[in-house]
Amino acid sequence: MxxxxxxxxxxxxxxxxxxxxxxxxxxxxxxxxxxxxxxxxxxxxxxxxxxxxxxxxxxxxxxxxxxxxxxxxxxxxxxxxxxxxxxxxxxxxxxxxxxxxxxxxxxxxxxxxxxxxxxxxxxxxxxxxxxxxxxxxxxxxxxxxxxxxxxxxxNVKSDLEIEYMKRAAIIVEKAMMDGIGLINEGVRECDVAAKIFHSQITGTEEFGGDYPAIMPLLPSGEKTSTPHLTWTDERYKQGDTVILELAGCYKRYHSPLARTVNIGQPSEKIKALSEVVVEGLNTCLDMIKPGIACEEIEETWRKSIKKSGIIKESRLGYAMGLNYPPDWGEHTASIRKGDKTILQPNMTFHLIPGIWLDQYGFEASESFRVTETGCETFASLPRHLFIKDGVLTKN
Amino acid sequence: MxxxxxxxxxxxxxxxxxxxxxxxxxxxxxxxxxxxxxxxxxxxxxxxxxxxxxxxxxxxxxxxxxxxxxxxxxxxxxxxxxxxxxxxxxxxxxxxxxxxxxxxxxxxxxxxxxxxxxxxxxxxxxxxxxxxxxxxxxxxxxxxxxxxxxxxxxNVKSDLEIEYMKRAAIIVEKAMMDGIGLINEGVRECDVAAKIFHSQITGTEEFGGDYPAIMPLLPSGEKTSTPHLTWTDERYKQGDTVILELAGCYKRYHSPLARTVNIGQPSEKIKALSEVVVEGLNTCLDMIKPGIACEEIEETWRKSIKKSGIIKESRLGYAMGLNYPPDWGEHTASIRKGDKTILQPNMTFHLIPGIWLDQYGFEASESFRVTETGCETFASLPRHLFIKDGVLTKN
The missing domain is CATH 3.40.350.10 (Creatinase/prolidase N-terminal domain)
Known part of the structure; x- marks a missing residue:
């Protein structure tokens, strides 16, 4: 047990x-x-x-x-x-x-x-x-x-549940970096997915991983215009943008995470989009604390991205933790307009400000727990657009 | 598409x-x-x-x-x-x-x-x-x-659907042998599961794999008394029996397969159980052809194992093919008493005569298609109890 x-x-x-x-x-x-x-x-x-x-x-x-x-x-x-x-x-x-x-x-x-x-x-x-x-x-x-x-x-986790989610986060950091490390021109999508699965399940030397409730999502190229496509056996092309959304899972507890990679130098459009999203994400993480309502986070996000002219219609995040397929979300609180749920310490959310436009998209997300005074993310990886240009470099 | x-x-x-x-x-x-x-x-x-x-x-x-x-x-x-x-x-x-x-x-x-x-x-x-x-x-x-x-x-597949299931079978053969190859005393269950996932998703050089609708099931030791436990990060012990049930998946089409491995020499009881099950499985595969009813296969099985004194209460198999989590079965025809579905060419089934007793169990299964004159299995691996005794040897 x-x-x-x-x-x-x-x-x-x-x-x-x-x-x-x-x-x-x-x-x-x-x-x-x-x-x-x-x-x-x-x-x-x-x-x-x-x-x-x-x-x-x-x-x-x-x-x-x-x-x-x-x-x-x-x-x-x-x-x-x-x-x-x-x-x-x-x-x-x-x-x-x-x-x-x-x-x-x-x-x-x-x-x-x-x-x-x-x-x-x-x-x-x-x-x-x-x-x-x-x-x-x-x-x-x-x-x-x-x-x-x-x-x-x-909704409110015990300390041991939080510990399990921290372990899941160690797994997802590794799986994400292994996936990003392998993505490159000429590599097959399925080989990246296989590498990610291997990292998710083998876990670390101290503890192994469990199967996540959602399979790795990794749309590339034009398919980044929509978030829920899995993978094919096609090969990545120079210039492709690849979105990775995946979770580590430990004893059925999840830490989901999304990042975006560009193979070769990104277009100005995708670069600009990534900056808007990451700034909005950071601004939200800075203001989250016990006592505020979920909808206030969304309001902060909306104000942050307003100057860019970008509009996000879909919800910004949701409560998550323990789950089975087909969803790691808890289906309780959502970070969106109208959600009056008041944050309490040890509530846990996936904050996922993905933007999917008609030709391309960008995602960078964090899973976090509400602390006594603010919030802390489970994983700690850079949030920016990753750029694969020959060797792994970062924006 | x-x-x-x-x-x-x-x-x-x-x-x-x-x-x-x-x-x-x-x-x-x-x-x-x-x-x-x-x-x-x-x-x-x-x-x-x-x-x-x-x-x-x-x-x-x-x-x-x-x-x-x-x-x-x-x-x-x-x-x-x-x-x-x-x-x-x-x-x-x-x-x-x-x-x-x-x-x-x-x-x-x-x-x-x-x-x-x-x-x-x-x-x-x-x-x-x-x-x-x-x-x-x-x-x-x-x-x-x-x-x-x-x-x-x-229920009745087109030739292209059959081709996809054949590709799925090539994947499951590889994943099964990779899993069996790695299982040994001191190896963690999660590392075997990770290896299996990698093989399932990377597929072959010609084509990649899709995620199966059910995660690899690999109970070991006393947990082989029940079929649906996944894996832990515990290490296999000398003498453990491990049941592997998994599928290859290609473009959402499945070829499931189950095999059983013993780490070290098996007990007489498990050896005897394996022989009864494999003989029953072989007898069924020999008599399957268009025009017979599903329940006739179960009757053949029941007669075959009768002399052993073993009774199997659960169904012997089910129609399967295209699917999403949480099940690769089609929920139509079942191979069991009372099922009057008449077999037709290009119907596809998973025939899984697993026996789970209170302390141990054994599974060996085949996925097959009904042909014009009989049936053919999608995969072709030996059916017997695999024995890991230092190096990979077979019973």
Whole structure:
């Protein structure tokens, strides 16, 4: 397990506090990050249905999942073995049986079927069908949307969680510099991606890396006009701009980071764009401290870049930490207009002021934690546009 | 694009045929593999809501997604640019606006809101909340469950799709042997995983690899009692059994493969288990041909292992090919009791007779395509228990 039992119990206590304030008596958790956060459960089994059941007046959660994953739950969680309930394999991807029918039966058997039940309505691992089947199977329950209930508990990190994110940052620094080091004219995109993966997973001599919730994103050339393309086996050309967005991951905790490289001397346009973005990023990092609202960071950014005439429509950042594919973001606070979340010490964000214009783009980002008096970035690499001109040189 | 426009159009034609037979006039596709299959769209953007709209009496699908991903859709799809409709960024992970409200508005604007609308009820990327918002936004539509409608079209592969899976197999053979080559007493699990990733992504000199939909699974020691644990930074010990399940991936097409290694001489128990499984696997591969039902393969397997006294409760395999995280399976046909799917040439499966007992386990699998007269495996590596005894030797 990544944490001691006391830390898991404290998380359960905080979760029950939020359940009580919303009148939720039984909470069905399907988000794999929330399952891990509360129980320690870790495995690539979220492609089938699984869940953690938190009952307001019971000490321990119940894990329900596929039979072959029950031993995985025994190995990775702090739960009593009798709280690990496997369902038979003929519920898996079947057109006649649904795992939520099994869940409904269990909820009935333990006498919880007439209570107020919270479900994560907006989660990758709670499909529309899951909800329909649960409603059918539990006609006497009253359902409530408990989306993000546990995510908000995750928002402020413990010191050990921060330590894990610092380790993830050591990994991402190495992976980023290895990627930038290899990028050059004639090199294949996939070979750079392979090098980055190797660094992400092998980690350091002291500790290894875990798989990040998002694969390395490394669009190049015109593809830098959009942020979410991965890689091809094409070769880089002289003049290409390459954006790298990747994370280090340690025990499922992330430190994402983005940097941009130019192969050969950059155009004036991309150079100017990079300076605007880096100045805006620096200005934001300087003003972040406990007590301000997320939207104030965005306002600072907007004022900083105003003189350049550049407009950024998309959000500037988001809370992140523990997660599983397909996203390392926590889906709680966003750094954007209208977000009134007040920063507290040990909240952690990815501040990513990427600009994607129609022909080219630039990204430089930092992951940071809010400290008692300001903020500190997890990684420490130069933020400017990197320039590959024969040998690795910097702008 | 991975395929010519003619192939995409043919896929759309087949999809419309199935829509017609189910009385579906408008199909909302949220499965990223189905989106890719019909439009070519490729990007790690499925962590926000996005969709393809297929209208029975319109030639081209409509792509709806996040603003910053619209350029990605222009780069990767065969769609007219006017069919690419971006939504503003304040719909992303917001607690006041939902992307399905935007989708409902578009469906109304194009006059499709009083029709029979198919949605993928059982898909990771169509949450319970998505369905609730769509029903609210489109009160005059009649909704139908269109889960797996496109997946079933994907079931029989074209020759070019088979070619991509063959390339994926070349990659997985290399990644598997590199992993097995490195595993030894004192080596860290994460270093083996890193080596495997590197091989998966760098591919060959002729073509590079894509990220597989499932990360390498490599439980060792007692953790081989369950199949879905990934890796740690612990070191292998003498006597450890290590199961490797991984895939090569080329342009999103997979060839998964599992093998098992023993560090040092194996116990009699694990040796006996490996022989039972490999014999069962071989017997199945010998009898597979067009015209038989999936359940007949499972029956052959069950008869083959009966004399050993071992019972396998979980399914023996599943259809697979094109996919995105978290699963490379197609969720259509399964090789198990009760599955009446009749095999046809160019259907592709992962046949994975893994056995996980309480203290140890063994897996050896093959990905295969059904041919005109039988089947052929994509990869060709020995199936037996690999033994690492100082130098790499084989059982």
């Amino acid at each position: 990544s944490f001691g039992t006391a830390e898991y119990k404290e998380r359960i206590r905080k979760t029950k506090e939020r359940m009580a304030s919303k009148g939720i008596e039984v909470l069905l958790i399907t988000d794999p990050a929330n399952m891990n956060y509360l129980s320690g459960y870790d495995g690539w089994s979220f492609y089938v249905h699984q869940m953690l059941v938190i009952i307001s007046d019971e000490d321990q959660p119940i894990w329900i999942g596929r039979g072959q994953d029950a031993n995985g739950a025994k190995v990775t969680t702090w739960l009593y073995h009798e709280n690990i309930i496997p369902y038979p394999d003929d519920y898996v991807q079947s057109d006649t049986k649904h795992p939520m029918d099994f869940v409904a039966d269990i909820v009935k058997q333990i006498g919880q079927d007439k209570r107020s039940i919270g479900v994560e309505m907006e989660n990758y691992y709670f499909t529309a069908k899951c909800y329909e089947q649960l409603k059918k199977g539990l006609p006497n329950a009253s359902f409530q949307d408990a989306t993000l209930l546990v995510n908000w508990v995750r | 991975s395929f010519g426009t003619a192939e995409y159009k043919e896929r759309i034609r087949k999809t419309k045929e199935r829509m017609a037979s189910k009385g579906i006039e408008v199909l909302l596709i949220t499965d990223p593999a189905n989106m890719n299959y019909l439009s070519g769209y490729d990007g790690w953007s499925f962590y926000v809501h996005q969709m393809l709209v297929i209208i029975s009496d319109e030639d081209q699908p409509i792509w709806i997604g996040r603003g910053q991903d619209a350029n990605g859709a222009k780069v990767t799809t065969w769609l007219y640019h006017e069919n690419i409709i971006p939504y503003p960024d304040d719909y992303v992970q917001s607690d006041t606006k939902h992307p399905m409200d935007f989708v409902a508005d578009i469906v109304k604007q194009i006059g499709q809101d009083k029709r029979s609308i198919g949605v993928e009820m059982e898909n990771y990327y169509f949450t319970a909340k998505c369905y609730e918002q769509l029903k609210k936004g489109l009160p005059n539509a009649s909704f139908q469950d269109a889960t797996l409608l496109v997946n079933w079209v994907r």
